[in-house]
Amino acid sequence: MAVHHTIEVEDCGTRFRCPAGEGLLQAMERLGARSIPVGCRNGGCGLCLVRVTQGAFKAGPMSCRHVPPGHTDLGLALACRIYPQSDLRVRLATDLDRQVSRQSSPEGQNGR
Amino acid sequence: MAISGVLRPGYVQVRVLDMAAALEHYRDRIGLDVVTTTNDGRVFLKAYDEFDHHSIILREADEPGMDFMAFKVMSEGALDELHEKLLAAGVPVEEIEPGDMPAVGRRLAFEAPTGHRFELFATIDLAQIGPMVNNPELWHAEPRGMRALRFDHCLLYGDDIDGAKALFVDVLGFSVTEQVVTPDHTVIATFLSCGMKAHDLALVRHEGKGKLHHVSFLLESWHDVGHAADIMSRYNMSVDIGPTRHGITRGQTIYFFDPSGNRNEVFAGGYTFYPDHPVRTWSTDEVGKAIFYYERALNDRFMTVVT
Ligand code: FES
Numbered sequence: 001m002a003v004h005h006t007i008e009v010e011d012c013g014t015r016f017r018c019p020a021g022e023g024l025l026q027a028m029e030r031l032g033a034r035s036i037p038v039g040c041r042n043g044g045c046g047l048c049l050v051r052v053t054q055g056a057f058k059a060g061p062m063s064c065r066h067v068p069p070g071h072t073d074l075g076l077a078l079a080c081r082i083y084p085q086s087d088l089r090v091r092l093a094t095d096l097d098r099q100v101s102r103q104s105s106p107e108g109q110n111g112r
Numbered sequence: 113m114a115i116s117g118v119l120r121p122g123y124v125q126v127r128v129l130d131m132a133a134a135l136e137h138y139r140d141r142i143g144l145d146v147v148t149t150t151n152d153g154r155v156f157l158k159a160y161d162e163f164d165h166h167s168i169i170l171r172e173a174d175e176p177g178m179d180f181m182a183f184k185v186m187s188e189g190a191l192d193e194l195h196e197k198l199l200a201a202g203v204p205v206e207e208i209e210p211g212d213m214p215a216v217g218r219r220l221a222f223e224a225p226t227g228h229r230f231e232l233f234a235t236i237d238l239a240q241i242g243p244m245v246n247n248p249e250l251w252h253a254e255p256r257g258m259r260a261l262r263f264d265h266c267l268l269y270g271d272d273i274d275g276a277k278a279l280f281v282d283v284l285g286f287s288v289t290e291q292v293v294t295p296d297h298t299v300i301a302t303f304l305s306c307g308m309k310a311h312d313l314a315l316v317r318h319e320g321k322g323k324l325h326h327v328s329f330l331l332e333s334w335h336d337v338g339h340a341a342d343i344m345s346r347y348n349m350s351v352d353i354g355p356t357r358h359g360i361t362r363g364q365t366i367y368f369f370d371p372s373g374n375r376n377e378v379f380a381g382g383y384t385f386y387p388d389h390p391v392r393t394w395s396t397d398e399v400g401k402a403i404f405y406y407e408r409a410l411n412d413r414f415m416t417v418v419t
């Protein structure tokens with residue numbers, strides 16, 4: 001039996017089960033829940049930004065524009081790149097969360 | 113006389129978060145071939161039916177999006193003329209020495225009023241394995257994955273699309289083929305062609321600068337669009353919308369995302385454009401049909417999800 005973790009989205013109280021190894025957003029979408037907005041599902045667009053308020057997780061590659069280095073340790077992460085390691089409580093990113101991430105994100109460089 | 117000056121999109125450099133995942137996507141799923149890798153880790157690819165050395169460049173970075181898009185120009189002389197015109201229009205131009213990019217000659221780089229970096233070049237080596245020219249078979253070996261024929265166009269989001277449109281039309285000789293206009297006559301989307309395709313570049317009005325909406329690849333048929341959809345489901349790829357059709361350009365399409373969240377498109381069809389054709393205009397109350405002809409409504413992601 002695969003290990004499952006229970007995810008609770010504080011904003012609406014929705015709970016769903018996420019198998020270990022699956023992205024939080026992917027599990028939510030597959031189960032038909034719509035608590036967190038779904039964008040690219042691949043860590044690029046920032047639409048699914050959440051703050052994890054309780055629990056442990058690992059994060060896959062995320063755009064530094066939306067999650068600046070160091071901020072994952074403070075619970076800021078893109079739901080499509082969150083791999084839960086325990087039951088989690090998350091809440092949708094507030095304007096303040098987004099502002100903070102915008103201010104500390106490095107300028108996009110133009111590579112040649 | 114036919115097309116002169118700017119011929120077609122040449123190449124685009126896309127930032128990816130994870131090169132291994134990006135290669136699986138662009139090479140194994142879309143079906144591009146890797147041409148070369150540079151010392152700085154960038155990977156150059158091309159579609160099987162393209163003559164030029166490369167069309168897609170992947171660069172690993174902390175943030176996805178587009179570094180630049182380049183157009184191929186007819187000749188070095190035409191490049192000089194466009195250089196003059198850009199300078200006369202007050203556009204700062206950076207000239208990049210031949211050889212700075214593998215297989216590519218002199219490049220002219222400039223920033224559009226939307227914040228996107230564009231390049232022009234006239235010289236690029238032919239690919240070692242390009243389409244056959246003597247008693248040409250369809251291909252050397254049967255194409256992989258979605259069987260993309262070529263890199264076709266980009267749709268970019270930025271604030272000053274009026275300024276960018278003026279630059280492409282008045283200075284670089286593009287034509288507007290199609291547009292979306294609000295009741296107060298603000299253009300919110302413009303489709304630009306430098307040749308006979310329905311679009312080579314599209315721009316949508318959006319706060320902020322320099323955003324990528326999608327990089328698009330041409331497929332041979334509506335049947336191949338279905339085959340691409342089969343591949344997307346088989347490999348659990350992130351699909352945005354489709355298969356469907358665009359009202360604008362009439363292309364039959366799927367929008368989907370690369371593993372770094374950059375949107376891609378595969379499409380087939382679209383009308384032929386001649387420079388004497390009138391501009392086709394959509395009003396904002398029909399924008400759903402304009403973008404997604406079958407759904408007749410935009411999805412939320414169309415306006416909000418960019419890299
Ligand atoms: S949905 Fe785009 S970053 Fe998660």
Ligand SMILES: [Fe+2]
Binds near residue numbers: 266326377
């Ligand atoms: Fe497109």
